[in-house]
Amino acid sequence: MIFYFTATGNSLYAAKQLDETRISIAQAIHDKKMHYQAEQIGIVCPVFGHEVPELVREFLEAAVFETPYFYMILTYGNRHGGAAELAEQMLQKYGICASYINVLLMADNFLPAFDMNEQRAIDKKVEEQLETIREDIKNRRQYIAPVTDADRAAHREYLARRARMPEDAFSKLYRITDDCIGCKICTRVCPKNCFTVENQRSVWHPGGCITCMACIHACPMMAIQMNMPEKNPGARYRNENISICEIVDANDQLHEAQ
Ligand SMILES: Cc1cc2nc3c(=O)[nH]c(=O)nc-3n(C[C@H](O)[C@H](O)[C@H](O)COP(=O)(O)O)c2cc1C
Numbered sequence: 001m002i003f004y005f006t007a008t009g010n011s012l013y014a015a016k017q018l019d020e021t022r023i024s025i026a027q028a029i030h031d032k033k034m035h036y037q038a039e040q041i042g043i044v045c046p047v048f049g050h051e052v053p054e055l056v057r058e059f060l061e062a063a064v065f066e067t068p069y070f071y072m073i074l075t076y077g078n079r080h081g082g083a084a085e086l087a088e089q090m091l092q093k094y095g096i097c098a099s100y101i102n103v104l105l106m107a108d109n110f111l112p113a114f115d116m117n118e119q120r121a122i123d124k125k126v127e128e129q130l131e132t133i134r135e136d137i138k139n140r141r142q143y144i145a146p147v148t149d150a151d152r153a154a155h156r157e158y159l160a161r162r163a164r165m166p167e168d169a170f171s172k173l174y175r176i177t178d179d180c181i182g183c184k185i186c187t188r189v190c191p192k193n194c195f196t197v198e199n200q201r202s203v204w205h206p207g208g209c210i211t212c213m214a215c216i217h218a219c220p221m222m223a224i225q226m227n228m229p230e231k232n233p234g235a236r237y238r239n240e241n242i243s244i245c246e247i248v249d250a251n252d253q254l255h256e257a258q
Helices: 010-018 054-062 083-093 116-121 126-138 149-163 185-189 214-218 244-251
Strands: 002-004 022-024 035-037 041-046 064-066 070-076 100-105 174-176 195-198 201-204 224-226
Touching (some): 010 022, 010 070, 010 126, 022 244, 041 054, 070 083, 083 149, 185 201, 185 244, 214 244
Parallel strands (some): 002 041, 041 070, 070 100
Antiparallel strands (some): 195 201
């Protein structure tokens, strides 16, 4: 059994390589009874600022896992900043003892820092990394990915930078341009239900936004733009092995509301 959270498909692709029983965290978060039992239980998700996304944290805090082998795979694009150690500390806080935590380098979907066309072109040896992880899990390896002082320093630096950001920075993250055709894709890929369409035009409600960027990458008109400089505002990303329907299936909250 593997739980995953994904915005642009990397983590879902990894989950598909690791277990046939896959459950989206954006859906499982609504389970009445969050008690899961299996021979092995995995979590796959991206790192945001070297840490686990808020939605995944909420799920891990609320859920109970009964398994002899709990593992976590953290997908990242450039610098994991000690993500395995930070995740281990977080899990311990929630009373979860992980046997295995590893990081998996994939395309970086963070638009302010990276050009998606360039990211697509870099060979990050994903298949080789996945093969190692698959073998490790098959062999029930006990392992937490090592973290260096440079990783810890990078995380401290990131936290200091974040603390200096204006409080309303996140509520002004996106804007919808006149290119919007009201197709509603953003309303279906958002795991937090932050979009409505009014008068055939998308409206972003930043309240619950976890800045996963699923919306901005999925918009077929590129009508969602960041209110900060992007490396390449004309390029968006979705894992090449994952369809937009799979992202919708993973994150769609509207069927919950109906
Ligand atoms: C808000 C945000 C923060 C991110 N922070 C980091 C980070 O600290 N380090 C890193 O290497 N990648 C970072 N990334 C990149 C993603 O972790 C990476 O592209 C991941 O594989 C995306 O997974 P997904 O396609 O399943 O959503 C960040 C992405 C977003 C959207």
